[in-house]
Structure formats: C-alpha cells, structure tokens
Amino acid sequence: MTQDDSNRCEDEAKSQGFARVMVQDACVEWETDLKGFLLGVLKSHHLAEDAYQRTVVRAIEAAQAVRTETLRGWLFRIALNEGRLLLRQRNQDAELQASFFDQGARDQWEHQSSRGAQWISGPEIVTSEAIEAIQQSLFRLPAEQQEVIRRRIYKDQTFAQIAEQMQSPLGTVLTWMRRGLLRLKQDSQLRAFVDDSTEL
Amino acid sequence: MNNSDLNENTSLQSADDASEWLAMQYVLGELSAEQVERFESAMAGNVALCELVLTATKLSAGIAMAFESQQSKASPVSVRFETVLAEKTVSPVLRERQVFARLSVFLATSAMGLAVLTMMTLDHSRTSTIVLHDDAVADAFAMLLGSSPSNDLNSEFDEFVESEDTISSLVAPEWLLTAVDLDAAAELDDPQADNPEDESRIF
Numbered sequence: 001m002t003q004d005d006s007n008r009c010e011d012e013a014k015s016q017g018f019a020r021v022m023v024q025d026a027c028v029e030w031e032t033d034l035k036g037f038l039l040g041v042l043k044s045h046h047l048a049e050d051a052y053q054r055t056v057v058r059a060i061e062a063a064q065a066v067r068t069e070t071l072r073g074w075l076f077r078i079a080l081n082e083g084r085l086l087l088r089q090r091n092q093d094a095e096l097q098a099s100f101f102d103q104g105a106r107d108q109w110e111h112q113s114s115r116g117a118q119w120i121s122g123p124e125i126v127t128s129e130a131i132e133a134i135q136q137s138l139f140r141l142p143a144e145q146q147e148v149i150r151r152r153i154y155k156d157q158t159f160a161q162i163a164e165q166m167q168s169p170l171g172t173v174l175t176w177m178r179r180g181l182l183r184l185k186q187d188s189q190l191r192a193f194v195d196d197s198t199e200l
Numbered sequence: 201m202n203n204s205d206l207n208e209n210t211s212l213q214s215a216d217d218a219s220e221w222l223a224m225q226y227v228l229g230e231l232s233a234e235q236v237e238r239f240e241s242a243m244a245g246n247v248a249l250c251e252l253v254l255t256a257t258k259l260s261a262g263i264a265m266a267f268e269s270q271q272s273k274a275s276p277v278s279v280r281f282e283t284v285l286a287e288k289t290v291s292p293v294l295r296e297r298q299v300f301a302r303l304s305v306f307l308a309t310s311a312m313g314l315a316v317l318t319m320m321t322l323d324h325s326r327t328s329t330i331v332l333h334d335d336a337v338a339d340a341f342a343m344l345l346g347s348s349p350s351n352d353l354n355s356e357f358d359e360f361v362e363s364e365d366t367i368s369s370l371v372a373p374e375w376l377l378t379a380v381d382l383d384a385a386a387e388l389d390d391p392q393a394d395n396p397e398d399e400s401r402i403f
Contacts, residue, residue: 036261037257073247077247080243084240125257131266131269
C-alpha cells in the first residue's frame with residue numbers, strides 16, 4: 001500500500017467516523033421530532049419508540065451516504081421506512097396470532113388495535129407552553145368548531161357520530177373541523193410554535 | 201401585488217392547506233388503506249409532507265392534552281357540583297329504592313321464618329329421629345317443639361319437654377337410691393352378689 005492509499009484510507013475512516021458522529025448527534029437533537037413523526041405514522045408510543053431505535057441503528061449504518069444539507073429529510077425517510085416495516089411485521093405477527101385465538105379474543109385484539117384517543121397524548125410530544133397556547137387558541141374558536149375538534153381529537157368520535165350528535169350534516173362538521181384547525185394554525189399565539197415545527 | 205400574484209398565492213395557500221388537511225386526516229386515521237399507501241409513498245419522496253405529519257401529530261397531541269388539562273382543572277369543583285346535583289336529582293328515587301329494599305328484606309325474612317316454623321311443625325308430626333349435635337340447637341328445637349300445638353308427641357324426646365311440674369315424677373324415690381347404693385357396696389365386699397334374692401343383708 002502506498003502512502004497515498006494509506007492516507008486515503010485514513011481520510012475515509014475519519015470521514016466515516018465524522019459522519020457517524022454527525023448522524024448520532026442529529027438523531028439525539030431531533031429525537032422528539034422523529035418520535036413525533038413516527039407516532040403519527042404508527043399511532044402507538046410503543047411502536048414509535050421501537051421504530052426510532054431502529055431508525056438510529058439504520059442511520060448510523062448508512063451514515064456514509066448522507067449529506068449535511070439533507071440530513072433531516074434523510075432521517076425522516078429512514079424513519080418512515082422503518083416505521084412501515086415495523087407496522088407490516090406487527091400486522092403479520094398479529095394475523096398469525098389471531099388465527100389461533102377464538103373469536104372473542106380476536107375481536108378484543110381488533111378493538112385494541114383500532115384507533116383510540118390514548119395514543120395521541122404524551123408529555124414527550126409537546127411542551128407545556130405549547131399546550132397552554134393551544135388551549136387559549138381553542139377558546140377563541142367559534143363554539144361549533146371547538147366542539148367538533150374536542151369530539152374528534154379528545155373524545156375520538158368519528159365524524160359520522162359527531163354529525164349525528166350535533167344534528168348537523170357530515171359536510172358541515174368536516175368544514176367546521178377544517179376551519180377550526182386552520183384558525184388554530186393562523187392564531188398569532190400559536191404561529192410562533194407552528195412556523196417552527198421543532199418548537200411545538 | 202397584482203391579481204395573478206394574488207391568485208397564485210391563494211392557490212399555493214390552498215395547496216398548502218389541502219396538504220395540511222390531508223396530513224391531519226392521515227394522522228387521525230381518516231384515510232382508507234389505499235389512501236394511506238399513496239400518502240406514505242408521497243411522503244417517501246417529499247420530506248415536506250413528513251414535516252406536515254409531524255406538525256399534525258404535535259397539534260393533535262397538544263389539543264388532546266389541552267382538553268385533558270381543562271378537564272382535570274375543572275374536576276374538583278365540577279365533581280363536587282355534579283355530586284350534589286346527582287344527590288338532589290337521584291335522592292327521591294334512591295329513597296324509594298331503599299324503602300323497597302328494606303321491605304323486600306323484611307318480607308324475605310318473615311317468609312323464611314314462617315317456612316322454618318312450618319318445617320318444624322311438619323317434622324314434629326313425623327317419626328323421624330333428629331340427631332342433635334349442639335346444645336344450643338337442641339334448646340332451639342326443644343323450644344320449637346314445646347310450643348307446638350300438636351298432641352301427637354311420639355318422639356323419644358318427649359320427656360325432655362315435660363313441664364317443670366312433672367319433673368318431680370322423674371326423681372327416683374329415696375328407698376330406690378338406697379337400694380342401689382347398698383347393692384353396689386355388696387358387689388364390692390361380697391362375691392355372693394349373684395344372689396339378689398337374699399334380702400337379709402339389706403335390712
């Protein structure tokens with residue numbers, strides 16, 4: 001091996017080490033965002049945590065391929081892939097297990113695996129300041145928009161149920177929901193949080 | 201800003217709003233399986249969509265926790281208020297239920313007592329043997345049997361429910377007790393105890 005080859009190897013090793021350190025640091029810095037994103041994909045804190053760990057491992061393994069300017073997007077793509085893979089594996093395992101269960105247990109598993117409001121809340125997703133700001137913004141919404149948002153997100157009712165209970169057409173309920181969320185986004189108090197999604 | 205710029209901005213804003221709404225629908229699980237597949241494929245090629253999903257997740261979590269916080273803050277007073285309201289609202293019904301419950305218990309107890317009495321009365325007229333293991337139970341049965349109006353007392357326990365006036369008739373006479381004692385003493389001292397006809401030793 002010539003001196004140039006040796007130097008090249010040394011440079012590569014250094015850059016690999018540097019890349020790994022850069023990726024590791026980025027995973028730590030954006031841990032909340034990555035877990036929040038995975039929570040939105042997987043609808044489960046437990047799965048989001050698992051997927052995050054897999055994302056970190058996979059990202060470090062492929063650290064050499066990353067560029068600094070696209071690091072965040074690159075991590076989100078890896079997280080998405082790992083999340084979808086984990087979900088696919090979980091569904092396959094669940095189907096296999098469900099084939100051995102009786103109908104009652106199968107129904108219970110399906111009920112548990114269906115959406116529920118509990119998965120969305122968690123102290124690690126949003127800060128207490130953001131929660132307070134959201135609360136104040138919610139109170140400024142028109143009553144019907146506030147009610148629809150409360151029923152859909154907090155009570156986890158379907159839009160059909162909300163429409164029936166509020167005695168309004170489904171389209172109206174959806175419009176209230178959409179406009180309410182838009183007003184929340186445009187609210188001056190929340191703007192500081194929404195503009196920079198890492199702060200929410 | 202001319203009209204075209206305004207229209208472009210409006211359309212962009214609409215497109216952004218549409219993407220945000222789509223991301224929120226994805227997070228809330230409102231999309232069908234096919235729509236989820238398409239959206240996730242779009243996310244793989246568009247990091248901005250991933251950011252929108254992150255924002256939607258955080259906003260949803262913040263909304264849920266804001267309502268949760270409001271609920272928990274209101275709970276001490278509202279629980280008390282609701283409790284008082286519930287008591288005032290429900291108490292007439294509750295009172296009725298309590299009266300009904302007490303009446304039911306009273307009737308059930310009375311029925312049970314009557315049933316036991318009836319059973320005891322019926323048993324009293326039979327010839328079956330009752331085995332008594334406990335003195336208290338024996339006393340209770342004795343009382344029940346003693347108060348029975350039936351005259352067909354054919355049980356071997358008849359003598360135990362005799363009145364106090366007739367107890368004296370069960371007491372052995374003095375001369376009998378003396379005879380028994382003398383006989384016992386004779387058996388111990390004299391092997392001729394097998395000759396009970398000999399009355400000379402008695403008097």
